[in-house]
Amino acid sequence: MRIAAIGVLSGLALSASTLVTAAMADVDSIKLRRAVMGSIATHMGALGPVAKGEVAMHDEVPWHAGSIARLSAHVVSLFPEGTGEGDTDAKPEIWKDWAKFEEAAANFEKAASALADAGGKKDQAALGAAMGEVGKTCGACHDLFRKPQQ
Amino acid sequence: MLRAGAVALVLILAGHAGHAQTVAERGAYLFRAGGCFSCHTDVAHDGAALAGGRALATPFGTFYAPNITPDRETGIGAWSAADFRRALREGLSPSGAHYYPAFPYPSYTLMSDEDVAALWAYLTTLPAVRHANRPHDLTLPFRVRAAVGLWKFLFFRAGPFQPESGDSDEVSRGAYLVRALAHCGECHTPRNLLGGPDDDRFLAGTRDGPDGRSVPNITPHADTGIGGWSEGDIVQLLNSGLKPNFDNVQGSMAESVRHGLAYLSDDDLIAIARYLKAIPPIDNRIRRGP
Structure with missing residues (x-):
């Protein structure tokens, strides 16, 4: 059930992300962004219990880790200029300091790629370490560029 | 490498010698558990540790935490241990004035006498910093300090903490940490119009938290709280954020973790997690729906 929901979500996110280049109304950009970020969070949540050693390594792990890596490549494209207003937690600093934002997104992409490697090997200890590293890059970017959530 | 080895050896030897923790060392740990640092230090402006100044915006106005270093003029250097105990237990200053409950004495009142004394012992060892307190900036009627007396009459019950009969030692320890020291309810329990805690919705979250932010429901409710979290999930949040x-x-919880909860032992964090899993689940949705 949960896996199916994740599949639908990430499928939606991926197919929608190909449309980003086409001109879209801001509201759609924001919805898409939320969907992709939500998908990443859901995949991370699915890996969490394995990373913490609460659930044994299983066959879906490489798929979740790989999905995060693939989604990470889309992050920068999800923030076209002029999408900082409305139902979004994106801070205006993203567009004021675009180079820094791109750097933060690149750090995430790199960490996500390492996560995909660790997940692909189905190595629990490596997965735990890689998850921690990905978490740091999420936090580093969110601290600077996302309005506080608790 | 050699040096690290030597340090490790010394630590091992100290452990073997049964190094008894001093009262001040115990106080240092309680200081972290109590989250004193993040409110009493103006981290955002590189303020000196515990010299005060951090702004806490609430629906009742903005509070500025005072200097709690041992400076005699601007801090608490002229206080006695009894003054300190009265501040935590009764919410009264040495001159008998009521403290605003932005200072979480409604929680700290639950601390044991032993822990209050240890915390005091620790604070007296810290460097004194001369830094004058900034007055609070409050809306009426909260500007009238005497009104705090009425507030206390209505909502404040002096401690110390009494464990619930039937709770295991571990859950009781968790309850003590959550309710007395970490003062989780000060932000996570919703308040009524007069700023009194709604005890029937203990830890059920609020949209009107400090700094104008919403604070999540941390009761074990499956849909609206953290019922889906494992003990490991709770421990991870508390020690790594x-x-x-x-x-x-993010926000004030990130500060609470970084400067306080992250220092707690695994045993204490597990106790907190077990307690949070044991409290009544309350249906109170804070986050916007998906």
Whole structure:
């Protein structure tokens, strides 16, 4: 059930992300962004219990880790200029300091790629370490560029 | 490398010698558990540790935490241990004035006498910093300090903490940490119009938290709380600030973790997690729906 929901979500996110280049109304950009970020969070949540050693390594792990890596490549494209207003937690600093934002997104992409490697090997200890590293890059970017959530 | 080895050896030897923790060392730990640092230090402006000045915006106005270093003029250097105990237990200053409950004495009142004394012992060892307190900036009627007396009459019950009969030692320890020291309810329990805690919704979250932010429901309710979190998820959040999806918490909770909860022992964090799993689940949705 949960896996199916994740599949639908990430499928939606991926197919929608190909449309980003086409001109879209801001509201759609924001919805898409939320969907992709939500998908990443859901995949991370699915890996969490394995990373913490609460659930044994299983066959879906490489798929979740790989999905995060693939989604990470889309992050920068999800923030076209002029999408900082409305139902979004994106801070205006993203567009004021675009180079820094791109750097933060690149750090995430790199960490996500390492996560995909660790997940692909189905190595629990490596997965735990890689998850921690990905978490740091999420936090580093969110601290600077996302309005506080608790 | 050699030096690290030597340090490790010394630590091992100290452990073998049965190094008894001093009262001040115990106080240092309680200081972290109590989250004193993050409110009493103006981290955002590189303020000196515990010299005060951090702004806490609430629906009742903005509070500025005072200097609690041992400076005699601007801090608490002229206080006695009894003054300190009265401040925590009764919410009264040495001159008998009521403290605003932005200072979480409604929680600290639950601390044991022994822990209050240890915390005091620790604070007296810290460097004194001369830094004058900034007055609070409050809306009426909260500007009238005497009104705090009425507030206390209505909402304040002096401690110390009494464990619930039937709770295991571990859950009782968790309850003590959550309710007395970490003062989780000060932000996570919703308040009524007069700023009194709604005890029937203990830890059920609020949209009107400090700094104008919403504070999540941390009761074990399956849909609206953290009922889906494992003990490991709770421990991870408290020691690293990472949520179950490895996104980080932000705002004042990030500060609470970084400067306080992250220092707690695994045993204490597990006790907190077990307690949070044991309290009544309350249906109270804070986050906007998906």
